[in-house]
Amino acid sequence: MIIVLRPHSTPAQIDHILERIQELGLRSHLSRGELRTIIGVIGDESKLQAEPLSALPEDSVVKVGSVRVGGGFMAMVAGPCAVESAEVLDGIAGEVKAAGANILRGGAFKPRTSPYSFQGLGEEGLKILRDAGDKHGMPVVTEVMDPRQLDVVSRYADMVQVGARNMQNFDLLREVGQTDRPVLLKRGMSATVRDLLMSAEYILAEGNHQVVLCERGVRSFEDSTRNMLDMSAVPNVKGQSHLPIIVDPSHATGRPDLIPAMARAAVAAGADGVHVEVHNCPEKALSDGPQALLPAQFSGLMEDIRRLAEVVGKTIS
Amino acid sequence: MIIVLRPHSTPAQIDHILERIQELGLRSHLSRGELRTIIGVIGDESKLQAEPLSALPEDSVVKVGSVRVGGGFMAMVAGPCAVESAEVLDGIAGEVKAAGANILRGGAFKPRTSPYSFQGLGEEGLKILRDAGDKHGMPVVTEVMDPRQLDVVSRYADMVQVGARNMQNFDLLREVGQTDRPVLLKRGMSATVRDLLMSAEYILAEGNHQVVLCERGVRSFEDSTRNMLDMSAVPNVKGQSHLPIIVDPSHATGRPDLIPAMARAAVAAGADGVHVEVHNCPEKALSDGPQALLPAQFSGLMEDIRRLAEVVGKTIS
Amino acid sequence: MIIVLRPHSTPAQIDHILERIQELGLRSHLSRGELRTIIGVIGDESKLQAEPLSALPEDSVVKVGSVRVGGGFMAMVAGPCAVESAEVLDGIAGEVKAAGANILRGGAFKPRTSPYSFQGLGEEGLKILRDAGDKHGMPVVTEVMDPRQLDVVSRYADMVQVGARNMQNFDLLREVGQTDRPVLLKRGMSATVRDLLMSAEYILAEGNHQVVLCERGVRSFEDSTRNMLDMSAVPNVKGQSHLPIIVDPSHATGRPDLIPAMARAAVAAGADGVHVEVHNCPEKALSDGPQALLPAQFSGLMEDIRRLAEVVGKTIS
Amino acid sequence: MIIVLRPHSTPAQIDHILERIQELGLRSHLSRGELRTIIGVIGDESKLQAEPLSALPEDSVVKVGSVRVGGGFMAMVAGPCAVESAEVLDGIAGEVKAAGANILRGGAFKPRTSPYSFQGLGEEGLKILRDAGDKHGMPVVTEVMDPRQLDVVSRYADMVQVGARNMQNFDLLREVGQTDRPVLLKRGMSATVRDLLMSAEYILAEGNHQVVLCERGVRSFEDSTRNMLDMSAVPNVKGQSHLPIIVDPSHATGRPDLIPAMARAAVAAGADGVHVEVHNCPEKALSDGPQALLPAQFSGLMEDIRRLAEVVGKTIS
Numbered sequence A, B, C, D: 001m002i003i004v005l006r007p008h009s010t011p012a013q014i015d016h017i018l019e020r021i022q023e024l025g026l027r028s029h030l031s032r033g034e035l036r037t038i039i040g041v042i043g044d045e046s047k048l049q050a051e052p053l054s055a056l057p058e059d060s061v062v063k064v065g066s067v068r069v070g071g072g073f074m075a076m077v078a079g080p081c082a083v084e085s086a087e088v089l090d091g092i093a094g095e096v097k098a099a100g101a102n103i104l105r106g107g108a109f110k111p112r113t114s115p116y117s118f119q120g121l122g123e124e125g126l127k128i129l130r131d132a133g134d135k136h137g138m139p140v141v142t143e144v145m146d147p148r149q150l151d152v153v154s155r156y157a158d159m160v161q162v163g164a165r166n167m168q169n170f171d172l173l174r175e176v177g178q179t180d181r182p183v184l185l186k187r188g189m190s191a192t193v194r195d196l197l198m199s200a201e202y203i204l205a206e207g208n209h210q211v212v213l214c215e216r217g218v219r220s221f222e223d224s225t226r227n228m229l230d231m232s233a234v235p236n237v238k239g240q241s242h243l244p245i246i247v248d249p250s251h252a253t254g255r256p257d258l259i260p261a262m263a264r265a266a267v268a269a270g271a272d273g274v275h276v277e278v279h280n281c282p283e284k285a286l287s288d289g290p291q292a293l294l295p296a297q298f299s300g301l302m303e304d305i306r307r308l309a310e311v312v313g314k315t316i317s
Helices: A013-025 A045-050 A086-099 A123-136 A147-156 A169-177 A193-204 A235-241 A250-255 A260-268 A295-312 B011-023 B045-051 B088-097 B123-136 B148-155 B168-176 B195-203 B232-242 B249-253 B259-269 B296-312 C011-024 C045-051 C085-098 C123-136 C147-156 C171-177 C194-203 C231-238 C249-253 C258-267 C295-312 D011-023 D045-050 D084-101 D123-136 D149-156 D171-177 D195-206 D233-240 D248-251 D257-269 D296-310
Strands: A002-003 A027-032 A037-042 A062-064 A067-069 A073-079 A104-105 A140-143 A158-160 A183-186 A212-215 A245-246 A275-279 B002-004 B027-032 B038-040 B063-064 B067-069 B071-079 B104-107 B140-142 B161-162 B182-187 B211-216 B246-247 B273-277 C002-006 C028-031 C036-041 C063-064 C066-067 C073-079 C103-105 C140-143 C159-162 C183-186 C212-213 C245-247 C273-278 D003-004 D027-032 D037-042 D063-065 D067-069 D073-079 D104-105 D140-143 D159-162 D183-186 D210-216 D246-247 D275-279
Touching: A013 A027, A013 A037, A013 A104, A062 A212, A067 A073, A073 A086, A073 A245, A073 A295, A086 A104, A086 A123, A086 A295, A086 B195, A104 A123, A123 A147, A123 C258, A123 D011, A140 A147, A140 C085, A140 D257, A147 A158, A147 A169, A147 D149, A158 A169, A169 A183, A183 A193, A183 B123, A193 A212, A212 A235, A235 A260, A235 B259, A245 A260, A250 A260, A250 A275, A260 A275, A260 A295, A260 B232, A275 A295, A295 B296, B011 B027, B011 B038, B011 B123, B027 B063, B027 B161, B038 C212, B063 B211, B067 B071, B067 B161, B071 B088, B071 B246, B088 B104, B088 B123, B088 B296, B104 B123, B104 C273, B123 B140, B123 B148, B140 B148, B148 B161, B148 C147, B168 B182, B168 B195, B182 B195, B195 B211, B195 B232, B211 B232, B232 B246, B232 B259, B246 B259, B249 B259, B249 B273, B259 B273, B259 B296, B273 B296, C011 C028, C011 C036, C036 C123, C063 C212, C073 C085, C073 C295, C085 C103, C085 C123, C085 C295, C123 C140, C123 C147, C140 C147, C147 C159, C147 C171, C147 D159, C159 C171, C171 C183, C171 C194, C183 C194, C194 C212, C194 C231, C212 C231, C231 C245, C231 C258, C231 D257, C249 C258, C249 C273, C258 C273, C258 C295, C258 D073, C258 D233, C258 D257, C273 C295, C295 D296, D011 D027, D011 D037, D067 D073, D073 D084, D073 D296, D084 D104, D084 D123, D084 D296, D104 D123, D123 D140, D123 D149, D140 D149, D149 D159, D149 D171, D159 D171, D171 D183, D171 D195, D183 D195, D195 D210, D195 D233, D210 D233, D233 D246, D233 D257, D246 D257, D248 D275, D257 D296, D275 D296
Parallel strands: A073 A104, A073 A275, A104 A140, A140 A158, A158 A183, A183 A212, A212 A245, A245 A275, B071 B104, B071 B273, B104 B140, B140 B161, B161 B182, B182 B211, B211 B246, B246 B273, C073 C103, C073 C273, C103 C140, C140 C159, C159 C183, C183 C212, C212 C245, C245 C273, D073 D104, D073 D275, D104 D140, D140 D159, D159 D183, D183 D210, D210 D246, D246 D275
Antiparallel strands: A002 A037, A027 A037, A062 A067, B002 B038, B027 B038, B063 B067, C002 C036, C028 C036, C063 C066, D003 D037, D027 D037, D063 D067
């Protein structure tokens, strides 16, 4: 496990953390850089789980373009499931920006259960996404599924997403760990919180500390929702890690009627943002339309979120 | 399915609902009483799931002693897992009341996985609970595990709880349906939302409409929490039923470090209250101590909840 | 945990077991009766889990009427989900007996998810079941759902079943523990193997050692089968307990096309029998018809089972 | 969905299948090749699920080196989790061959939850595996985790494995679909049977029809086994697909005391083989040692399997 200390940690604070690590029977390796100090923890890091939060460093803040995520700043990631055309995306981007979104999402390479479903527009989709982000003043995030796509995705995207199905595609994790792009790492459908944190370690261990985690629901027996949103993952992660975590109620529930309540709950639970699919014509979307909010619904949700953010002391960057 | 209409529904409102039911291919049976009007729906009630909320009647309000639950009023149920002694309970009751709890909980008959664990004080525990409730001005709720305990439990308790392990003990459900006591029905560890609503129907069908549902986590593969709290059950239930639903983050997570965040999230998700275990000496508790909050932690949580309640337009009765 | 020794255990064998228990840091209490010797184990019995089988006593043999279950003898429990009429049951009983079944099943009190579904014929159903068992020379097993039904059920049935939904209805377990009827205890839909064994302890602790466990599938995300049959529960239970365990592929899969293969697998896995629903007109059955085998299918399955039983050294009593 | 017909299907048999497809409201596309005839089914292929087996073509037989898998021939895949050294692997290979294994397994690229665990020997491991296979006369199978490893893996291995964590790494599936190597596709930890079949489609759709599926357990709440072996997946897959399916009780249970019973059950359930980890010194293995059988245990298991294979009419190639 790697603990990234905040820039201005005092020697006393660092010593305190090193002592706690030692008391737990773990070894540590301190590495002071010019910009940041890192403590590597060697041994059974599950022992850190029960530790009081005070032993942990400040939350990391990840920069996506000019948008800060973590440490009190919230990401409002919105957009369609897949990039379909410049016109459709432009319309959606304008509306989510107006409503208060600060990061635009859209898939160009789509992981689909069936090989016969729409697989995304590829590089053409990336260009459309980049243009829409530039026009509306939002950094953009999109999924990378294969190490060989990483170059082209990094050329267009401000943040790369590793999707749930690839959360344990360890070669892909290592590759994104070698880039300078912030990474949105989604929890696998049957991954424990510990599995998620270990997958983040694959990225961190390569030197890329700009990782934002995302809870997006896990498989369960409940058949009235697409997955089961494990809301407790938010404080659970925060007790063990300095990394920001956001919540995706769209994929978690698959039901527009439940998304706003779950987005509100995520903010109250301490999430560093939400990730919501928005489409201006869900019934015509080429992928996952039925789970998208309409722009007007998203706008109403953003009002609720702003009020809740105030109560929990968070800012939308 | 039984739809309980609010007292002053107009004939036009009732006709509207009857038409919607008919359009869905279901039959209905209208029963006008002096105090309330009930519509019985016959057929595949899953068809109602996709219906817009406007077709559903106003939320039911359940009265527990003088405390209202539902329809904008929130239950703050707190207390120890088990009633252990008059002294311990008196101390806890005083503290949770001061913090803002409005219903006192405590188990006298305890369902324990092992026959060799503490099984509760029985009737002696019920007396202690009643006295503590009276002294501190809170109605009390306690679990009933067996139809034969129902008489004695009803004598002492304002509300009877049917626990997760008995959610499909259908004979018990029918029996509590024949009493005049409000019922707190907890979701089974592997029950779907639909299963929970069908179990509520067993109670409603006997004539007792005073049912409050409780989400308390379901079994999952995640091993860092006791169960997985299905927060989406809150809006999911509210879209299908007029019954209040509260959330129990204590049993759901089994971890005091996660309980406050989950209680806050529940309020933001629209829950009609929370159910939290509080003990002034968790390490000495005879049952489930490690998952209890300290009174001071509960007090801090109540402050958060009051601020969130204002945002979501709810009142603590 | 209670270890029931076989009737003719030698003092050396008993001493060996006592020593192993002590080595594991557990305490034991030896109780020599006229008919059987029992060792009570006090402490963390999970330590016994990793122990080689040689430390465990011989398998218990449970007698159901004249049919032996366990210790190399297999129960072939068959019949309809619910007793519907004397005529229908008589037909089915004749056919399953001819095919090789040795215990007849049929529900008179039915636990149904919805209160509007067929709830069983009650005592009338018990009489019909008793008559069919007598006529066709098979002991009968039927479910008891409520402690207050236990007298009437015991009057008619050779074995009482505690269903999956009541596996943690602890008062019911204690009550059946006080009868002299063998008990068929089905695993709850979200019960771990340890939970199942602890529920068995509730019965054993009251003095009734005639318990047969039943694996019948647990809830999972897989939606093409009704539940997920945990076949590994068979050797898992056998490594920790002397109790017989049978497998119910009917409720586990809910699909007649999968039942025969799962019944065969159960025998190969070491199960002490199978529990299969058979109906001569599944599409007209009042309960769970679609998951029943036709008599001819059951007959074909019994032929397979007899061949497999020979390979694994088992006998159908 | 693609249905591969057996070489000598008669026109009448093909017409019969085409008619059934049409009756189900699906469209078909017949493609007669020199060596085989293929029917592509377009539309909602879930409709085929309920179809009687008679409508499906004969089982496919996959050739791995000279070993046939499927259509009555069973694969006995055995070997260590990871290739550690030539000496260790040579010893294990000799023993499993003597016991009756017909395919040798061993990992050179290891997917490990933690980046700090042993990651495999890479190409050096592949060479060692190839040599051991050649020396002991067994084709070899090993995992590929990244499309960029595919060339080197294909150079050494007779069969490539796509592991559970990569079951929905769709780019990898497409790549292995473009090779001429048979593929062992393991079910993901939270994949439904339908998901597994759709992932197989990704490979088949690229033209590689040599796919063997593998059930290796899914995530569940049961905490006494590593995963839950879904044995019903065997007949479930066979009712919907012509592809062979084998069972891996090692990863499914993670417990050597349960592996033999589950391997026996798999054969009785109709599996086309088993996949078992064997190590001559499990406690010193660099990966997953505790779940490996000792060579002597494997040898005993093979005897059981041979007897069961006879009963179910299967041959070990």
